[in-house]
Structure formats: C-alpha cells, structure tokens
Amino acid sequence: MTATDTNKAIEAVWRIEAARVIAGVARLVGDVGLAEEVAQDALVAALEQWPSEGVPRNPGAWLTTTAKRRAIDQIRRRQRFEQNLPELVHPEEADTSDFDAVLEEESIEDDLLRLIFTSCHPVLSPEARVALTLRLLGGLSTDEIARAFLVPSPTIGQRISRAKKTLADAHVPFELPVGQDRTERLASVLEVIYLIFNEGYSATAGDDWLRPALCKEAMRLGRVLASLTPAEPEVHGLIALLEIQASRSAARTGPSGEPIVLLEQDRRRWDRLLISRGLVALEKAEALGGGLYTLQAAIAACHARARTAEETDWVMMASLYRRLGEVFSSPIVELNRAVAVSMADGPAAGLAVLDPLLDEPALRNYHLLPSVRGDFLLKLGRRTEAKEEFERAASMTRNERERTLLLGRAAAC
Structure with missing residues (x-):
C-alpha cells in the first residue's frame, strides 16, 4: 500500500471512528475539548506511523488506545491526574492495561450517546x-463545515472553540x-x-438548492x-x-x-428504498406513541404513498396539519395547513386560512408566505396580485436558485 493509499485509509477510518474515540476519552477526562485534542493527537500519530508500519488490524482500537495514553500524559503534565481519575488508577500505576480495563466497564455505545447529548446541550446556541x-x-473538518454553511472557516472555528469553552465554563457533566x-x-x-438536514434539503443561501x-x-x-x-418514539419519527x-x-x-x-x-425518480425505510420507521414511531416529528413524518408519507400528485390524500393531510398545530402551535404549520386546505377544498379556502397570517411577526420576512399566497391568487385568476406576491417573495x-424560480413565476403572470 502506498503512502497515498494509507492516508486515504486513515481519512476513512477517522470519519468512522472519530466520534467513538472522542467519546471514550471524554468519559475519562470529562471535557470534550480535551478529548478531541488528544484524539487529534492520535490521528497525527497514525499519519506518522501507519505509512511505514502499515494499517493496524483494528485501526479504531489503535486510535482509541493511543488517545487514552495521550490523555493520561496530559493529565499527568497538568498535575490533575488524582483529581480527574481518583478511583481509577494512581499515577505511578498508570499503564495501558489498567486503563483499558477501566474503559471496558461501560459500553462505548453509552459513551457515544453521552457525546451526542453533550454536543447538543441547550446551554449552547443552535448554531454552536x-x-x-x-x-x-460527524468527523468533519472546520473547513468542511464552513463550506457546507457558506460561512468563513475562521467563523466556524471560533464557533466551535466558544462552544467547547461554554461547556467547560458551565461544568456540563459528560453523563447520560x-x-x-x-x-x-x-x-x-x-x-x-433536523437543522442539519434542513440546511442540506433547502439551502438558505448560496447558488445551490440542495447540499446532499x-x-x-x-x-x-x-x-x-x-x-x-x-425505545424513543420521536427518534424514529425524525x-x-x-x-x-430525502x-x-x-x-x-x-x-x-x-x-x-x-x-x-x-x-419515478423518488427513491423507493428510502421511502420504504421511512415508512417502517414511521410505523415504529406511531406504535411507540410519537409526537411532533412523527406527525410531520405522517404528512410526508401522504406524499410518498401517492404515485401521482392527483392521488394525494389532501383531506388527510389537512387533518394531520390541524393535529400538528394542536401539538406545536406555529404560523409555519398554519401556512402549510393552508396549502393542504387549498388542495382539498380549493384556493379560496386556502386563502381564507392564509390571510390571517399576513400580520404574523414571525412570518414578516419569510419568503414562502408571499410565494404561497401568489400561487393561490394565480389559481383564482388574480394575476396582477399574484405577480406582486412572487416578486416580493423573490x-x-x-x-x-429560488429567486430565479420566483421571478420566473412573476414574469409568467
């Protein structure tokens, strides 16, 4: 295997194993920032050693073991070993076998779940x-995240650094x-x-409509x-x-x-395998008594089950949106209900649901409100008003891409 092949293998392994390596170390040091730091040290060691020594039989275990050793070294250097691991080992006894034996006491799946809960802690802003x-x-680099969200790499770097500091300052425990x-x-x-998916499914800015x-x-x-x-219904619902x-x-x-x-x-271009998997997950969620995401999935399923647009059960969809509004009151949910009502009972009925939303502060700068209203007006033959709405949405x-589409609809009026 060439050095280039080895580096590609390391990159692939890191994408798969990074979260587990960080999670395993984070439980010991209680700090995701430090855990990522020593995990990155292990990655550097792999880049230095694997090209000459070859890829280990179990690369994930190699990275984890190396990261653990780096964690012990860092704790020793900072003279905090006895504080952070009082019941695990004594500094003079800290060999790798003792350390690994401690790690095996709990499942790596539990550690991974701890990492998920910590990374998404409410003390952080949604962006963080x-x-x-x-x-x-995800194992994504700062540059990769920046490209995905069309923001400067330093901005993402600062955002991640502040997030780690916030978790440390707030003494957020690494626990379930x-x-x-x-x-x-x-x-x-x-x-x-959901936020990550939505940004990929309907990009808020830039030249691309999708970011797969x-x-x-x-x-x-x-x-x-x-x-x-x-056993969590809403996880299956999501x-x-x-x-x-997708x-x-x-x-x-x-x-x-x-x-x-x-x-x-x-x-015909819809992915039937994804639809099938989605419907199976929906059945699990409904059997467990799902809520917000399960209702949204049921609405999406109305589209997925219809082989043509005309076969869509719009009456059922309007009913689901009404139930969703009862669970989660939102002007955007009501806007979507207006669309379903218009398809079930006609554009005038949809307009009657939509127009009360015109004074809703949360939708003041939401382009889909005038876009949907323009569609209703166009179907009612009110072309001049429709044109104004499409231009406002644009x-x-x-x-x-969306601006071009909306301006095209305005011109067609």
Whole structure:
C-alpha cells in the first residue's frame, strides 16, 4: 500500500471512528475539548506511523488506545491526574492495561450517546450545537463545515472553540441525562439533527438548492441515535421524516440545478428504498406513541404513498396539519395547513386560512408566505396580485436558485 493509499485509509477510518474515540476519552477526562485534542493527537500519530508500519488490524482500537495514553500524559503534565481519575488508577500505576480495563466497564455505545447529548446541550446556541455536532460526531473538518454553511472557516472555528469553552465554563457533566432532563435534552438533539438536514434539503443561501452531504450526515446521525435509543418514539419519527423527505432529492432539481416544486416532480425518480425505510420507521414511531416529528413524518408519507400528485390524500393531510398545530402551535404549520386546505377544498379556502397570517411577526420576512399566497391568487385568476406576491417573495429569499424560480413565476403572470 502506498503512502497515498494509507492516508486515504486513515481519512476513512477517522470519519468512522472519530466520534467513538472522542467519546471514550471524554468519559475519562470529562471535557470534550480535551478529548478531541488528544484524539487529534492520535490521528497525527497514525499519519506518522501507519505509512511505514502499515494499517493496524483494528485501526479504531489503535486510535482509541493511543488517545487514552495521550490523555493520561496530559493529565499527568497538568498535575490533575488524582483529581480527574481518583478511583481509577494512581499515577505511578498508570499503564495501558489498567486503563483499558477501566474503559471496558461501560459500553462505548453509552459513551457515544453521552457525546451526542453533550454536543447538543441547550446551554449552547443552535448554531454552536450544529457546528460542534458536525465536528465531534460527524468527523468533519472546520473547513468542511464552513463550506457546507457558506460561512468563513475562521467563523466556524471560533464557533466551535466558544462552544467547547461554554461547556467547560458551565461544568456540563459528560453523563447520560435522566428523567425530565433527558426528555428536554433529547429534544435538543433532535432539533440539531433536523437543522442539519434542513440546511442540506433547502439551502438558505448560496447558488445551490440542495447540499446532499448535509442531508446524508443528518440521516447518519439520526440512525446512530435510533440504534442507541430504540425505545424513543420521536427518534424514529425524525428518522422517518428525514428518510421520506430525502427520497425526493433526485427529483427536486432539473438538469441545470433549477428547483422543481413538489407537485411537478417526476415521482419515478423518488427513491423507493428510502421511502420504504421511512415508512417502517414511521410505523415504529406511531406504535411507540410519537409526537411532533412523527406527525410531520405522517404528512410526508401522504406524499410518498401517492404515485401521482392527483392521488394525494389532501383531506388527510389537512387533518394531520390541524393535529400538528394542536401539538406545536406555529404560523409555519398554519401556512402549510393552508396549502393542504387549498388542495382539498380549493384556493379560496386556502386563502381564507392564509390571510390571517399576513400580520404574523414571525412570518414578516419569510419568503414562502408571499410565494404561497401568489400561487393561490394565480389559481383564482388574480394575476396582477399574484405577480406582486412572487416578486416580493423573490426579494426575500437568499437562495439564488429560488429567486430565479420566483421571478420566473412573476414574469409568467
């Protein structure tokens, strides 16, 4: 194997094993920042040794063991060994075998779940949670995260550094939450995964409508979480939602990357495997008594089960949106209900649901409000008003593909 091949292998191994390595060390040192630091040291050691010595039979274990040794060395140098690991080992007895024996007392899956809960801790801002999660659990570099979100790399670097410092200053324990705290913390984790997926599914800015890498990473994180928390209904509900939504990706853009709206998509291009997996996850979520994400997944399933737009059960969808609004009152949910009502009962009925939202502060700069209203007005033959709404929507969006689509609709009026 050449040095280039070895480096590629190291990169692949790191993507797979980084989270487990960091999680295993973080439980010992109680600090995700320090854990990532020593994990990175282990990665550097691999880059130095593997090209000449070859890739170990179990590269993940090699990285973890190396990171543990670095952690012990750092604790010794900082003269905090007895404080951080009082019941584990004494400094003079700290050999690798003793250390590994301690690590085997708990499952690495528990450590990984601790890392997920810590990275998504509510003490951090949503932006910080997303960046830290992609860094620690996704194994993405600062540059990769910056490119995904179209922000300068130093901005992401600072965001991640501040997040680690915030966790340390707040003395956030590296532990599994219990009781009501677990429920609240799990909601934060699900929100982070959903935010990552949404940014990939409908980019808020830039020239691209989709960023598939973010969608895939969100689904991977969701599947990891589902394997670690199989009894949590909303985890399965979120997975169902993401799988079904992602199934449409290939049909959402044309040959030049232009957006294609849902009702005009070629459903033959929808990924039936993702739909099937999503529906299975939805069944699990509903059997366990799911909530917010499960209802959204059920709405997505109405589209997925319809082979053509005309076969969509819009009456059922409007009913699901009404139930969703009862669980989670939101003007965006009401906007989506207006669309379903318009499809079930006509554009005038949809407009009657939508127009009360015009004075809603939360939607004042939300481009989909005038976009949807323009669609209703166009169907009612009120072309001049529709044109104004499409132009207003185009002025609000920061996505160039979407702006082009909206201006095209305005011109067609």
